Amino acid sequence: MNxxxxxxxxxxxxxxxxxxxxxxxxxxxxxxxxxxxQQAFTVVPNFFFSPTLESFKTALAxxxxxxxxxxxxxxxxxxxxxxxxxxxxxAAYAMAFYPNKRTDxxxxxxxxxxxxxxxxxxxxxxxxxSAVGLLDNALGLTLLxxxxxxxxxxxxxxxxFRDIPKDIVEAADIDGAxxxxxxxxxxxxxxxxxxxxxxxxxxxxxxxxxxxxxxMTDHSAATLAVYIASFKSAEGLFWAKMSAASVLAIAxxxxxxxFTQRQMVRGLTFGAVK
Numbered sequence: 001m002n003x004x005x006x007x008x009x010x011x012x013x014x015x016x017x018x019x020x021x022x023x024x025x026x027x028x029x030x031x032x033x034x035x036x037x038q039q040a041f042t043v044v045p046n047f048f049f050s051p052t053l054e055s056f057k058t059a060l061a062x063x064x065x066x067x068x069x070x071x072x073x074x075x076x077x078x079x080x081x082x083x084x085x086x087x088x089x090x091a092a093y094a095m096a097f098y099p100n101k102r103t104d105x106x107x108x109x110x111x112x113x114x115x116x117x118x119x120x121x122x123x124x125x126x127x128x129x130s131a132v133g134l135l136d137n138a139l140g141l142t143l144l145x146x147x148x149x150x151x152x153x154x155x156x157x158x159x160x161f162r163d164i165p166k167d168i169v170e171a172a173d174i175d176g177a178x179x180x181x182x183x184x185x186x187x188x189x190x191x192x193x194x195x196x197x198x199x200x201x202x203x204x205x206x207x208x209x210x211x212x213x214x215x216m217t218d219h220s221a222a223t224l225a226v227y228i229a230s231f232k233s234a235e236g237l238f239w240a241k242m243s244a245a246s247v248l249a250i251a252x253x254x255x256x257x258x259f260t261q262r263q264m265v266r267g268l269t270f271g272a273v274k
Contacts, residue, residue: 032243040239055244059231065219066248069227073249075138076223077206080145081199087146088153089195093183096161097169107158110151118148118211129216138221141213145206153202160194161187200260207253224249 032040034051060066095103125144126135134140164187172182188195210225217226228249231242 029243029246032239033247035240035243037238037240040243055240056248058241059244059248064227064230064245066227066245069222069224070249070252072138072141072217072221073207073223073225076142076145076221077203079138079142080149080206081202083142083146084150084153084202085157085195085199087150088157088198089188090183092154092157092161093187096158096164097166097187107155110154114151122215126216135216136218136220136222141216141221141223144212144216145209148209148212149202149205152205153198156198156201157191157195160191160198163194164190196260200257204253204257 031047033055034053035046035049036052036054039046039049058064095107129135129137129140134143168186168190169182172186177185207224209223210229213223213225214229217223219226224245228242228245231238231245
């Protein structure tokens with residue numbers, strides 16, 4: 001008993017240490033956002049200072065364009081998530097309930113596309129987008145985010161569908177339900193927690209994407225990633241203002257994650273225990 005309590009205590013301490021290590025960069029970012037540029041640029045870390053909202057005022061100033069960038073982030077993240085789910089659900093449904101000999105290969109191939117570094121396909125995608133006029137375009141960025149997240153969405157939805165007993169689908173078929181009726185009236189309601197967590201994850205991944213946002217946009221379709229990068233100039237990095245901009249950029253998604261954490265955990269553990 002004592003050994004078990006000691007082990008649990010050690011594991012608890014280790015868990016707190018790991019949690020603090022993960023949280024510390026966010027804490028430091030938050031502290032830096034309330035500093036002046038002089039305080040943020042000191043070599044020796046300064047934990048005690050008089051907080052100021054100067055950097056937030058600059059980041060939210062009329063000329064900063066925060067709301068323009070924020071709207072683009074919301075538009076591209078939400079649209080890519082909706083499109084991704086619309087494409088992934090029928091694909092995962094077909095592979096989960098009507099598999100063939102190529103299903104496993106197709107799933108592995110889809111995931112293997114995530115192994116390719118983004119910079120490896122930058123030039124062809126950039127040339128194609130330039131030719132069809134999708135550079136600095138919200139539609140073009142939405143399509144990129146959709147393609148980027150689609151393999152993950154398909155895999156997650158597929159795993160949730162696989163946890164649904166096939167007997168239920170076969171019973172619906174025997175009762176005369178069409179494929180679409182079975183999907184929308186039987187399968188989707190049962191997999192709703194998993195679909196919700198998948199959508200939240202896809203939304204977070206699209207919201208946090210920076211490489212394609214910075215590379216493929218300039219101003220019209222630029223997201224909050226471009227907004228944060230705008231605080232880097234030839235004079236150097238404005239650490240306090242960049243930190244304030246980062247806090248403003250990540251705050252909405254952190255709030256969303258905080259309010260939906262129960263749903264996300266429920267979805268991620270969907271079908272784990274039977």
